[in-house]
Structure formats: structure tokens, C-alpha cells
Amino acid sequence: MQKKLESILLKRDWSGGREILREKDSIRGLMSRIYVKDGLMFWRAIEALGVAAALVEEQNKGYAAELIRRYFWSLNDESGGTAWNASEAIGSIMAHNPKECGHFNWQLANLSDDESLQVGVLWGLCNLAIVFPKAVDPVFEKVCPFLSVENAELRGLAVWTFSLMENYAQAKEMWVIPEDLKKRLEQDHSMLEIYIDGELLPFKVSELLKKEVITFYTKEFQQGDFTWSICVASSQRGLCWLSIGNPGTEESELRAWAKKQAPGALVLWGMHPNCEVITQLTEYFAGSRQEFTIPIDSRGTPFQRKVWEELRRIPYGETLSYGEVARNVGNPKGPRAVGMANNRNPIGIITPCHRVVGKSGDLVGYASGLDHKERLLSLEASHCQE
Structure with missing residues (x-):
């Protein structure tokens, strides 16, 4: 099993490895694999754990939440507190199962009181800010102190979370970096690496002040006996793209459009930020919706x-x-x-x-x-x- 998992991680082949990742032995194997932080493969194992939890969740409702509870229990004194890299694991499971696990937001944020867990907490909250910002909105007070810490990795993750939340249409007004601090951060050229979309990407802290994320998803919709192939994409502000046609071609056109309209933005594949538009389009093609009520960017x-x-x-x-x-x-x-x-x-x-x-x-x-x-x-x- 471990060799199969390593092959999946090496290729980052979540689609081809679905059946393997769906097995409980794979979950246990990934939980063991993330004990050691060894660069890119560690982070892919973290991502794979979230993917695997979502696959099991499809057949066994409540599984993802139970897995998170197990991690929280493993961190308490009663268990001996030996859950290596638990905050990264919890963050990944939440990001891949946001509706099922978003309610653990405060418990994840509170782990930032433990210095050894802070990177994982902020990485998890940053990913949640991309896919399910509603869960991050209430925990402002736990992220804010990290905007001015000495550690560039923690500072950068906090800055990006703030940037993402500031653009979230329904966010509280408090997600704004004070002007004096913002001016200092604009000159902050400290480097950090963030795992995103399968790679460890290098950023300057200053870059993350304006680093946008556009998340796209393609889906087929039925209108009688006709099948529509549609690509949708959303920013933090709302739906910014909807095109009809071949998924491969439409993705290329989206990326070309984003280069002009959102320079420097990361264009990532993902369903969760697009769930509401997918639901409303399904209703539209079924004839039960005549008006769309989603934020537009x-x-x-x-x-x-x-x-x-x-x-x-x-x-x-x-x-x-x-x-x-x-x-x-x-x-x-x-x-x-x-x-x-x-x-x-x-x-x-x-x-x-x-x-x-x-x-x-x-x-x-x-x-x-x-x-x-x-x-x-x-x-x-x-x-x-x-």
C-alpha cells in the first residue's frame, strides 16, 4: 500500500488514485506518512489526506469530521499529545470538506496558541479563505497578531489570509490591514514557500498583499436530451467567468483572460467556491430558477x-x-x-x-x-x- 501511495503522491494523481485513496488503509498510511516533514512529498501527503477524507465522506457521511475529532483528541493531554503535524492535517481535511467540517474553525484557530502548530494552522486557514471564507471570517483575532511576527513564513501566511478575506464580499470590515503596517509590508521582501496546487511556490511577503486566487470548475448540465459543458470561475468577490464549450479550450481561454483582468492571480481548479453557482445553474436548466442571486465580479x-x-x-x-x-x-x-x-x-x-x-x-x-x-x-x- 505504501508504495502505491508514494506513486500517487509523486504524480499527484488524485483522479487515477481514487479507488486506492478511498480505502481506510490509505488514510492510515497517509497519517503515518506525514509524521516527517520532508519537503514537497510531505505537503502532497497532507493534501492527499484531505482528498482521501473527502472520498470516504462521499460513502460514509460524517467520516471527515470524525477524523478531525481524532486529531484534536490526539493533541490533548489525555492522549499524551503526540500528533505530529496535526494542524496541517486538520487544515487539509477542512479545506477539502469545508461544509462538513467548517464548524471546527475556532478549534483549528485556537491551536495557534501552540508555537509548534502555528504554521499548519495558518496554512489551513489560508486554504479555507480560498475555498470557504465564511469559516475564516469569525477568527480574525487569531490571525491578526501574526501580521507583525518575526517569522516570515507565519507573517506571509497571515498577510495572504488577510488579503483573501479583504476581498471576500461578505467579510467583516475588520479584515483590513492598518495603513502604517501595510506600508511596511509593501516593502517586506522576506521570502517564504507556500504549498499550493501541488507545488511549493516561492513568494515575497509583499507579493501576498495582492495575490488573488481564481478558482474554476467544469461541469455538464442537462437540458432535456442536450448536454451543456460549462466552465465557471470565482474570485473572492464573486463569479467572474462562465463559458460554454470544450473544458480544455475553455480553461485555456480563462487563463488567458485572467492574465489580462487579474494579473498575477493564481488560477486553481476547485469546486467549493463555485458550489452555489453550480446549484443555481442546475435549477436554471431544470426550469425552476428564473433569477440568479450570486455575487458577481x-x-x-x-x-x-x-x-x-x-x-x-x-x-x-x-x-x-x-x-x-x-x-x-x-x-x-x-x-x-x-x-x-x-x-x-x-x-x-x-x-x-x-x-x-x-x-x-x-x-x-x-x-x-x-x-x-x-x-x-x-x-x-x-x-x-x-
Whole structure:
């Protein structure tokens, strides 16, 4: 078993190793593997433990939470307190099972009182800030003191957590670094390594003040006998990308878009930050949802954002012409400009450019093809009177 696990870690092949990782012996093997911090393979074992816990959780509800409880128990005096690298393990399990285990947020944060556990705690909270910031929001007071500690690794992890939480649309106002401290951190060129997306990546502390994360996920949706392949991506502020088409092609286009609209951002694969949009899209294609209620992070020129905001005002099942949209945004001579803004719309369906038609009602201009535009309008027409 251990050789199989090492092979999975070496390749970081979570998909190909699903059946092996799902076995309880694998969990025990990974728990033993993380006793020794030996660089990249240690961190991949930490990540694999979270992945494995999520796989077992699919079949055995409550397993991930029970595994975390076992780790907390192993840290108390009654057990002898011998749980090597437990804070990293707990952080990984929580990050891969955020809805099932997010309620352990305070217990994880309180482990930062133990100096030997601080790196794991802050790494875990940083990962939670990416996938489930709601769980990190209440523990501000446990992260704040690390913004000014001497240890660059701890300081950098705290800075990045603050940066991520500051951009979280629903975060408390307290997640703002004071200006005087922020100025010092902007000049902080101390280096640290953070395990993210399978690698130990080097950062300057100052870089992490503005280091964005965009998390994407691809999923198929059914509309009758037709299958939609859709790629969605979210920043801390909200949904910033929704495209239709081949997953490989759409990922490449997303990364190209992110280079322009979010320079320096890490683009990571992940479902959890996109769960709500996936749920609402499922309801939309089933005909049971006519309005989307998720935060939107629109990135474009002021005129483009104005057009996209106007598109989101077009009611379900209705259409406007390019000229009508142009008049509504105060540019009556600009149907062509509206068409260009539609073409640059990064959030299809939810910013419904499919509801904009030609002057005589003709279906013209849709990035993924007019057949898709027709299907979306037909879907809405068939349900708008229900």
C-alpha cells in the first residue's frame, strides 16, 4: 500500500488514485506518512489526506469530521499529545470538506496558541479563505497578531489570509490591514514557500498583499436530451467567468483572460467556491430558477460593465435589441459598441447576452454559437409563463 501511495503522491494523481485513496488503509498510511516533514512529498501527503477524507465522506457521511475529532483528541493531554503535524492535517481535511467540517474553525484557530502548530494552522486557514471564507471570517483575532511576527513564513501566511478575506464580499470590515503596517509590508521582501496546487511556490511577503486566487470548475448540465459543458470561475468577490464549450479550450481561454483582468492571480481548479453557482445553474436548466442571486465580479471597461449590468436587468424570457440596450445605457448611436461589449462578456448565461437580438428579432451574434443562443431562449420561453 505504501508504495502505491508514494506513486500517487509523486504524480499527484488524485483522479487515477481514487479507488486506492478511498480505502481506510490509505488514510492510515497517509497519517503515518506525514509524521516527517520532508519537503514537497510531505505537503502532497497532507493534501492527499484531505482528498482521501473527502472520498470516504462521499460513502460514509460524517467520516471527515470524525477524523478531525481524532486529531484534536490526539493533541490533548489525555492522549499524551503526540500528533505530529496535526494542524496541517486538520487544515487539509477542512479545506477539502469545508461544509462538513467548517464548524471546527475556532478549534483549528485556537491551536495557534501552540508555537509548534502555528504554521499548519495558518496554512489551513489560508486554504479555507480560498475555498470557504465564511469559516475564516469569525477568527480574525487569531490571525491578526501574526501580521507583525518575526517569522516570515507565519507573517506571509497571515498577510495572504488577510488579503483573501479583504476581498471576500461578505467579510467583516475588520479584515483590513492598518495603513502604517501595510506600508511596511509593501516593502517586506522576506521570502517564504507556500504549498499550493501541488507545488511549493516561492513568494515575497509583499507579493501576498495582492495575490488573488481564481478558482474554476467544469461541469455538464442537462437540458432535456442536450448536454451543456460549462466552465465557471470565482474570485473572492464573486463569479467572474462562465463559458460554454470544450473544458480544455475553455480553461485555456480563462487563463488567458485572467492574465489580462487579474494579473498575477493564481488560477486553481476547485469546486467549493463555485458550489452555489453550480446549484443555481442546475435549477436554471431544470426550469425552476428564473433569477440568479450570486455575487458577481465583473471585470472590464466602465462601458462594458455598464452594458453587462443592463443585460442583467433584462427579464427572464424577454429580449431587447442591441439598439434598445444602447439607448438604455445612454449611448443611442452605439448598437455596435453594445455588440462588442456582448462579445467580451466573460459571464455567459448569468449576464444574459443571449437575450439581446437583432433589430427585427433575428438571432445574431453569440460567442459559443447561435444554436446555444436559440436553446437558451427556447428554455426560458417554455418556462416564463409557469
